Amino acid sequence: MLYAIISEDVEDSLPLRQSARPAHLSRLEALKDAGRLIVAGPHPAIDSDTPGDAGFSGSLVIAEFASLQEAQEWADQDPYVTAGVYQHVRVKPFKRALP
Helix, strand or coil: CCEEEEEEEEECCCHHHHHHHHHHHHHHHHHHHHCEEEEEEEEECCCCCCCCHCCCCEEEEEEEEHHHHHHHHHCCCCCHCCCCCCCEEEEEEEECCCC
């Protein structure tokens, strides 16, 4: 089943994001290589694809997992969680309707 992992950053998270980004992306690449990643990306803190020093306000990952528990465990081990980037992470079942 698909699950949406919706994460909210702490204030001024950009330096934390930058330091943990390689490990974070590595985990996403592993999901992609396994054919389980649907979409992933950050929410810019301002209305721009390149927010610069404004940074990001959170992230969204939609991926396939065997269960909600597995998705939650995967989310809990994200390097952004351990680095303190995220102040809140919510994992919810997701039903793809389109496309």
